[in-house]
Every structure is written in C-alpha cells, then in structure tokens.
Amino acid sequence: MTIRPIIVLPDARLRQRSEPVAEITDEIRTLAADMLDTMYDAPGIGLAAIQVGIPKRVVVIDLAKPEEEKRPVVLVNPEVTWSSDEKRVYEEGCLSIPEYYEEVERPDRIRFRYRTLEGATVEAEADGVLATCVQHELDHLNGVLFIDYLSKLKRDRVIKKFQKAARREAEGV
Ligand code: K1U
Ligand code: ZN
Numbered sequence: 001m002t003i004r005p006i007i008v009l010p011d012a013r014l015r016q017r018s019e020p021v022a023e024i025t026d027e028i029r030t031l032a033a034d035m036l037d038t039m040y041d042a043p044g045i046g047l048a049a050i051q052v053g054i055p056k057r058v059v060v061i062d063l064a065k066p067e068e069e070k071r072p073v074v075l076v077n078p079e080v081t082w083s084s085d086e087k088r089v090y091e092e093g094c095l096s097i098p099e100y101y102e103e104v105e106r107p108d109r110i111r112f113r114y115r116t117l118e119g120a121t122v123e124a125e126a127d128g129v130l131a132t133c134v135q136h137e138l139d140h141l142n143g144v145l146f147i148d149y150l151s152k153l154k155r156d157r158v159i160k161k162f163q164k165a166a167r168r169e170a171e172g173v
Helices: 026-041 128-141 153-172
Strands: 046-048 058-063 075-085 085-090 104-108 109-115 121-125
Touching: 026 046, 026 058, 026 075, 058 128, 075 128, 085 128, 104 128, 109 128, 121 128, 121 153
Parallel strands: none
Antiparallel strands: 046 058, 058 075, 075 109, 085 104, 109 121
C-alpha cells in the first residue's frame, strides 16, 4: 500500500494539461494502485494522476459508501463523448483544495469513453454524482479546477487563502 502526497493549490502543476497514456505498462498499473490507496486514505471519491504530481491521463473513482464493498474504477485516457443540455447543481470538493466546498452546475448526464488497465475500450453513461465526479476528474486532466466555475470574487478569495497558507508554511510559521 503506497499513499502518495496530494499536491494542493497554488501548486502550478494543477494547471498543467496531462499527457495521454501511450501504453499500459507496470508503471501505469502501479500508479493506478497507488492512486486508489491515496484516494481511500484521503478520503475521496475520485482522484486524477496530476493530483499526485504525475501528468498522465489516469483517473480513479469509487462512489461506494464506507459500509459498502469497494467499487474501484480506473479510467485511462477518458473522454466525454456527449453531455446533456439539462444541468445539475452539486456541492463539490477537491482534495487539492482541502476543506473548501461550493455548488457547481454541470451537465446532468454524460457519455464517456475510456480504456481499462486490461486495455479494453469501454463506453459508459453516467448521471447524478458519477457524472459530476467524472467531469470534475476529467477537468483535472486539462488543468481545470472546480473553482474556475465560480465567480471571480470567490475564486480569487480561495486562491489568496491558499497562497497565504503556502507562504506561511515556507516561512515555517
Ligand atoms: O478530484 C478530487 O479532488 C476528489 C474529489 C472528487 C469530487 C468530489 C465532489 C464532487 C466532484 C468530485 C473528492 O473526493 S473531495 C472529497 C469528497 O467529496 C468526499 C470525501 C469523503 C466522502 C465522500 C465524499
Ligand atoms: Zn479535484
């Protein structure tokens, strides 16, 4: 079991676009296993590879409740292929912006495609929380954060708060 450190705002790597996975190697399988350990430990319901500092298009998701059996899903090179016109508002959080939650409006239903660790291509449809989570994680692969959907006032306020915390930590305060 390996828990990797999760990078947090204002780390510039969170704004980087991640590269597609060309081949599913042992390195990718180890990355996915470590991401699942890291997500369960946090805890969270999703994690993108860039959140552990690796700019590769890999995402893990598990929406199972603590009392349920785990249902880990690994998405390699995921893409949204269709999204509904109907929207849904959900209160989102982000492990890279700890303890900050805000409502975000996104398409309610999506279709998406991804590769599994076994190399199969899967086409899936999602609604509700899963649709929100997949869209949140795919945004991470393009350097987009959920705070980008908020007003400039709210976004600037949260960025400033995290910049100040990073400065204080660097100064050892
Ligand atoms: O990508 C991330 O930072 C993970 C994030 C995923 C997410 C949450 C909410 C809406 C969309 C995407 C999280 O998991 S934040 C933590 C969280 O939501 C949670 C933690 C424990 C139990 C249940 C949820
Ligand atoms: Zn996030």
